[in-house]
Amino acid sequence: MSVKRFHSRRSHRAWIFWGSVGAVLALLGLLAMDITGSDALMIVALGLVILCVIAAIVISRREIIEYDLGHDVLLLRRGVDEEQLPLNELLDANLIDLVTAKDYVQQHPEVLQGANGTESVEARRMLTRFCGVPLGGIAAFTTGLSRLSAQDFRRTLVLLRIRNGGVMLLSPKYSESMVSAIGKAIGDLMEA
Numbered sequence: 001m002s003v004k005r006f007h008s009r010r011s012h013r014a015w016i017f018w019g020s021v022g023a024v025l026a027l028l029g030l031l032a033m034d035i036t037g038s039d040a041l042m043i044v045a046l047g048l049v050i051l052c053v054i055a056a057i058v059i060s061r062r063e064i065i066e067y068d069l070g071h072d073v074l075l076l077r078r079g080v081d082e083e084q085l086p087l088n089e090l091l092d093a094n095l096i097d098l099v100t101a102k103d104y105v106q107q108h109p110e111v112l113q114g115a116n117g118t119e120s121v122e123a124r125r126m127l128t129r130f131c132g133v134p135l136g137g138i139a140a141f142t143t144g145l146s147r148l149s150a151q152d153f154r155r156t157l158v159l160l161r162i163r164n165g166g167v168m169l170l171s172p173k174y175s176e177s178m179v180s181a182i183g184k185a186i187g188d189l190m191e192a
Contacts, residue, residue, distance in 0.1 A: 004181050006172040008065030008132035015056045022052035065132045067172055069181055072189060074160075076130045076170070083130070085168075087189050091161040093182040095175055098133065101157045105169070131157065131169045158182075 029045020032038075068075040074085045096104070105127060158170040158178055172178045 004069045006067040006069070006174065006178045008067070008130075009171050009173045015059075018052045018056035018059075022049040025049050025052065065130055065171070067130070067170060067178065069178070069185060071185070074182065076168075078130055081129070085160070085162070087182075087186055089163050090182065090186060091163055092186070093179045094159045094161070095156045095179055096159040096169070097156050101159070101169055104159075127167060128169050130171075132171045133157065 025045050025048045029042040029049075032041035032045070064079065066077045068077070072087050074087060074090070076083045076085065156175045158172060158175050160168040160170065160182075162168065170178070
């Protein structure tokens with residue numbers, strides 16, 4: 001079996017959000033300049049618009065995430081961070097919609113409970129470190145999670161269940177193709 005490469009999906013909602021904020025600020029600056037006759041408010045508004053553009057660029061320049069499915073290993077890559085998951089350690093791969101994934105990350109006891117019973121930020125980061133879609137915090141605000149449908153496969157993630165009890169969320173562009181390819185590879189490995 002040749003290596004199949006899957007690329008992570010990226011959300012362009014940050015550009016939409018920051019572009020809208022910048023447009024509103026520019027209009028407010030023009031209105032303030034017209035009302036007061038002073039150019040100082042327009043200069044401040046333009047400075048804020050430039051900050052919005054910089055924020056959008058920084059968000060869009062995040063590290064590229066790739067998934068390489070080989071004969072007996074799944075290679076997960078985020079920038080220079082790499083992890084190899086042998087396929088014989090995977091139980092299965094499932095499609096999961098974004099709303100359920102967000103709830104899973106927030107409520108799953110094994111993910112959120114540290115050794116002393118407190119919430120573990122590190123455990124959450126380990127679960128989503130190869131996921132390019134924000135699932136928690138203020139970053140999830142721009143993904144519009146409340147409006148998503150489980151029937152829309154373009155908006156689903158891949159949930160990998162690992163034999164040691166661990167789980168991992170991935171965000172490939174073509175989730176259903178990746179789940180199918182992983183299932184076939186695991187099946188071929190079990191037959192061999």
